[in-house]
Amino acid sequence: MSAVDVSLDRGPGPTVDGPRADTPVLTGRPHPWRWVAGLVALALFGAGVHSLARNPAMDWHVAGEYFLSEQVLRGLWLTLWLTAAVTGLGFLGGIVVAAMRLSSNPVLAAIGWAYVWFFRSVPVLVQLLFWFNIGYLYPTLSLGVPGGPTLFSANSTELVSATTAAMLGLTLHEAAHAGEIVRGGILAVDHGQLEAGVALGLRRSRIFRRVVLPQAMRSIVPATGNLLIGTLKGTSMVSVIAVNDLLYSVQYIYNRTYEVVPLLAVATAWYLVVTSLLSVAQYYVERHFARGAQRSLPPTPLRRLSALLPLWRKS
Structure with a gap:
């Protein structure tokens, strides 16, 4: 028996244009528990949304007041x-790192591997704090000829x-991850494609x-779309070193007004808006590069919506 449970249901008697009497009709096995699980999940989701929407501690009017405030923007x-x-x-650095890792030069390959190993191992927050305190390690940054005159010198605290x-x-953290993404994408292409290009005399x-x-x-x-969204959310860590990003802005406001939850809701809403726009852009970019790999491209969300409109009007 196949994985799909079917039952043979004999059709009606023979007609002029209809099926023969002995033609089996395949009918799927009903799965009522799937609908029950879906309804339970939908009920839990609705209860959660309703709880947040009606919770007076959320102070939605305060969130709406600061959503388009100048400091938040x-x-x-x-x-x-x-x-x-x-x-x-x-990604520019990641291309260089990927080229080093794919190089036949063992020195370049080893340096590329060491770069990826180090910057993927150290947490981003630690790297931010290290660069912010680089002045303790190098009070003065200078550029010049070794053993000769100094061409440029500056206080590292003022420079960085x-x-x-x-x-x-x-950026250094991003380059390590981007290098692995680019290297993995190149290695995913079958080597026979390269041999075919060489056989055709292409450079x-x-x-x-x-x-x-x-x-x-x-x-x-x-993978790039996921990394981009991760970078967007990772920028919230720069608030630790007093960079006036979105999270730092709402923190500055609620430290003055003590309205913590509504201001965090403002930051959450903006992150959701930007992430949604990036996800839509990623969908269309993936659809563009899927040409040639599929017989027909999947319909866009707008086309799916336009196909549902006639059904909605009829109902």
């Missing part, structure tokens, strides 16, 4: 550009501000750009 803007800058610089320390810590750069990279992107994009 300034913190949101810093969070967004910090996420974009760290992701861009981190809190925002710069956040950029350094997050190595053209093989990588037109053959390897489009196929590798199908593996790189989902």
Whole structure:
């Protein structure tokens, strides 16, 4: 017997255009407990939402008052550009790290492996605190000729501000993870694709750009989307070193007004909004790179919604 339980139900008698009397009709086995589990889960979810919505301690009017406040929007803007800058610089560094790890040069491969090992092992918060306190280790940063004149010298405390320390810590951490994502995507492409490109007389750069990279992107994009969202949420840790991001902004407000829960709800809502937009963008990027790998692309959410509208109007 197959995994699908079926029962043979004889159809009606023979008709002019209908099935024959002995034609079996496959009917699926009913699963009422699936509906029961779904209804229980839906009830629990609704109860949770109702509890939060009607809880007077949430002070939703206070959250609505500060949702579009100037200080919160300034913190949101810093969070967004910090996420974009760290992701861009981190992936540039990740490409270099992946190239080193895939290199046939054992020295470069060892350095790339050591970089990934170190920055993936040390927590991000520890790296942020280290860069923020770099002045204790190097009070003065200078650039010059060894044994010769100094071309540039500056106080490290003034040179490495809190925002710069956040950029350094997050970017170095991002590059280690991005390097592994890029390396994994390249290794996921079958080696026969490279051999086919060489047999056609294509240059190595053209093989990588037109053959390897489009196929590798199908593996790189989902992991990149997860890393980008993780970076967005990871920027909240820069509030520890007094960088005025979204979380630091709401903390500054509730330390003055003592309305902790509604201000945390404001930060949560903004993180949900931005993460949702990034998830939608990731869906369309994945759909773009899925061309050629599937016979037909899945419909977009807008197309699914437009297909449901006629059914809703009829009902």
